[in-house]
Amino acid sequence: MQQMFGKYGVLIACILLSLAAAHGDSDSAGPIYDIEAFGADGDGEKLNTEAIQKAIDQCAEQGGGIVRVSAGVFRTGTIRLRSHVTLHLMPGAVLLGSEDRSDYRRDMIHIDGASHVGITGSGVIDASGPAFWEKRHDRAHQESPESWRYVATWDYAHAERPGHAIRFLNSEHIRIRDVTIRNSPSWTLSFNNCRDVLVDGITIRNPLHGPNTDGIDIMSSENVRIVNCDIRTGDDAIVLKNDPRHEFPTRNVTVANCVLSSVCNGFKLGTESRWGFENITFSNSIIYSDDDMPPPFRVISGVAIETVDGGILRNVTVSNIVMKNVRAPFFIRLGNRGRDQEEPVPGSLRGVLISNVIATGAVIPSSITGQPGYPVEEVTLRDIHIETTGGGTDRMANRRTPMRPADYPEAFMFGSLPAYGLYCRYIRNLRLENVHIVADAPDARPVLVAKHGAGLRINGFSTELPDGGERIRLYEMEGVTIPPDGISEHITVVQK
Secondary structure, three states: OHHHHHHHHHHHHHHHHHHHHHOOOOOOOOOEEEHHHHOOOOEEEEEOHHHHHHHHHHHHHOOOEEEEEOOEEEEEOOEEOOOOEEEEEOOOEEEEEOOOHHHOOOOOEEEEOOEEEEEEEOOEEEOOHHHHEEEOOOOOOOOOOOHHHOOHHHHEEEOOOOOOOEEEEOOEEEEEEOOEEEOOOOOOEEEEOOEEEEEEOOEEEOOOOOOOOOOEEEEOOEEEEEEOOEEEEOOOOEEEEOOOOOOOOEEEEEEEOOEEEEOOEEEEEOOOOOOOEEEEEEEEEEEEOOOOOOHHHOOOEEEEEEEOOOOEEEEEEEEEEEEEOOOEEEEEEEOOOOOOOOOOOOOEEEEEEEEEEEEEEEOOOEEEEOEOOEOEEEEEEEEEEEEEEEOOOHHHHOOOOOOOOOOOOOOOOOOOOOOOOEEEEEEEEEEEEEEEEEEEEOOOOOOEEEEEEEEEEEEEEEEOOOOOOEEEEEEEEEOOEOOOOOEOOOEEEEEO
16 A cells, blocks of 8 residues: 555555544554554564564554554564554454464463553454474274263373463453454463453354363453353363462453353353352353264363352352253352362352253253352252253162362263252252253153252252153252142152
């Protein structure tokens, strides 16, 4: 464009981009700094780290604005965004991570201590992750009765690799819109000790076998909104965690209108959970795995709610979710792993509402489990429909379930469970309202097993096994309320 319009080319380009911004193509206003004006070349070969950083630095030093990446493939190592700078990728623009580890000081895009910073536009950030992985097994495609306990990413290891594709530390007033991020070598987009974060309309695409390629990680942060995102990745799609260095919970997080796929968990709280979570909502979203994917490539838990390192988890709502081919619809776990504790002591997990969920293609029962003296409290499952494969045996129905308080929490951690729909242990005040669980094949196990708890209220719980058998087993449960019309007459209740 500069050649076409002579000395006025840059000015005209600035005007055109400003008009586009006024019509919603960019969140930010202000001066525009085109990386090509600083020597960047979009031929896909030249290393442009220095040129891109010069554009960012000058933009920041002049009070902020937009650093523009025009159409082309711009290879780069680590670049650092600064306050009041928005990195804007035009249509056809690709920021391509170098495949040479020595070109990185840390993450591909690194932000620390910034405010009013963003990444926008319809271009692509490609972090070249597969260049840093190597295959070590080929078990994910092997057929096995126990394949539901394997994860495709276990087939791959990583040598020395860069950090995250994009990492925000100690920052605030962050806006990420519309971009596509792919092939992350590790976590894709992470926020640690950040405030006032909006992630809107982004797409994440990582290979399903990519190790540790979380989609979005929220750590020790607050006032976060994630909306309208499409994520397909090799580790947890959206996950909330804690950094033990920041002694406060991850809180005030809203996730809505997202489409998620993974070989790990769809939406997850934990594993790192020293300081807990509070005021979290997840709604109006789809979690899926493709029909032709074998179990190791399927989502493990659609929704995993965990605190295992002493943290307090409270006030979580999940609503209006559709799940397809997810191994376990729900996994709620109060454990005692004790990471970052001098002496492991369980925290607390209470105040969870899961409602209006349809889950089909499940192969692992959902579970809600606490610890002796530390029950999971005040959980409500309302208006839930689950279709599972069934086929459980008498041996599975009578199997003793291990405790494993310190193990890494995952839906398959207990092995085969003695219920085909929902297994509960160490609970207090669990409410099941209009819960319907269907097994595709006859199953010798009860649909529901509840052990060691109090305050179980059932109002509308049904199943439709092909042979008509329906059972609930209760062990050492107190204060059980089952209205006469709340359960089909075919269900038997066993108290031991």
